[in-house]
Amino acid sequence: MKRAGFDNRWLPMLLLVPQLSIICLFFYWPAWQALRSSFYLEDPFGLGQTFVGLKNYTRLWDSAQYMRNAWFTVWFSGVVTLFSLGIALLLAVKADTVLRGAKTYRTLLMWVYAVAPPVAGFIALIVFNQRWGPLTEFFSQFGWDIRIRLDYHDTAFAMIVASIWKQVPVNFIFFLSGLQSIPRAVREAALIDNRSGFSRFWTVTFPLLAPTGFFLLVINITYALFETFGMIDTILRNNPGDMPVTLVYQVYLDGFRGQDIGGSSAQSVVLMVLVLALTIFQFRMVERRIHYT
């Protein structure tokens, strides 16, 4: 709030009404609903609810399918984050170094940001086509016969490749803008002190980029958790069967398709706790980031 503000009484209320009513209706109410129904078991015909305490949660813990998808989500997020950060960092460092064509490279490397995840899934279906997909043909030369939507690990591999393709641009944009905000004086000083580009990268550039990296870590995990839904759904063509799915997909399957409101709500709450933990982690990192600069 500004020191010099206006003293009007009704106007600010009026200005806040749209935002607050939308938030209450479509944020607090559903969040509360999820929390509440996670302790209830709903009658399949919608006739009534029974309070079951933590049973919906223990049911998750005991479900082999849920635990398998939980593990898949963890390592899927990890692999996607690691590779998309690594590739993006390499490309950003190079794009920052070249003198000619820098602008063209930047455009070519970032436009995929705007591609919708289902389109990434659509492309994955083509490049991993069983009969003639270019990547299927490529890997078959090494004796790897990729069969997506039939083999668990092959499907996971296709999902990972599509997610990395989609996520590199975001990381690239942030790394490049992080690199470009390193002051000229620091770069020149480093250039004088250190002939080797390799050690200059690890001793000067990398530590200065570390805060951006921490920040991106959370962004990438959130991406892998939530935004890959459309890509996964397109690859599986609405029919997951035994194939790997993320926890968000599981919420959708159980709650929307399976009508298991209690179980799905408990899953939602688990995800909420996960996101809250990530956010707290991020805030701590942001604090540390202020230390750095």
Place this chain on the structure above:
Amino acid sequence: MADITQAAPVTRPKIHRAPFRWGAVVNHAVLIAGALFMIAPLLMLVQMSTIPDAEILRSGPSLEIGDRFGANVDKALFGSMSYSGETTGLNMFRNSMILGLGFAVGKIVIAMMAAYAIVYFRLRFATLAFWLIFTTLLLPLEVRIVPSYEITQKLGLLNTWTGLIVPLIASATATFFFRQFFMSVPEELVEAAKIDGAGPVKFFVDILVPLSRTMIAAMFIIMFVYGWNQYLWPTMVSTEEGKFTLVQGIKQITQSLEGGHIPEFGRSNILAVLAVIPPVAVVVFFQRWFVKGLTDSDK
């Protein structure tokens, strides 16, 4: 990460008119490889749409350019979709536009109003409003998707534009961003405006909004892309085919790929490209604002 340790040693100091730069060659090679990795899939989609479907079915994408492109574009835009015949590519494009623009405009208008109220007024419940609004930054729509659907259903908003767009607006990313920006506007501006006799409405419309032009543009680009690319929520809320967006239609498009006779690769690829063009064009043409908006707003 492994790639970096291998490639980094060849980076040479950035010196003008260096005698011979192997480093520069390697840099360009890496960047070209990266650019190809990014753009090859899109080129492949376009190539496939120039070839007769029967040929694609046999041998897949190639380097050959055929003559079916125009016919496929025509079919994709105006032909009724094979799975029901109720909608066309053009109609889905229009729906995507409504979602993208409606979401971006709605979000920006509501966010600016709320941020203005929080920053420029002495408000009794200011702290409460602030926390109510900014807690929403913590949880994405996906974690409360099923109850959100139930509420939208209860309100009778399924298959309406309101039901599609308004629940997506229920998060405060833009509000937070505008609040940050308004805080950075010098205090003297309000004081001067007040001395000149400007009321709160006049100050907002004539001074603050024009001053936020760049920020509005940056937010608009990011929000348009976000809205256009929505998938899960439209899939749940818009079940009538006349209301399908392009991004949401992708799944139906792939399912039609599996149809009885020859799958229509050409048409479905054109539709996928069509789903990509508007958001990509916005990001590429307004690159400077977009990058600024993205890197500023998320921090």
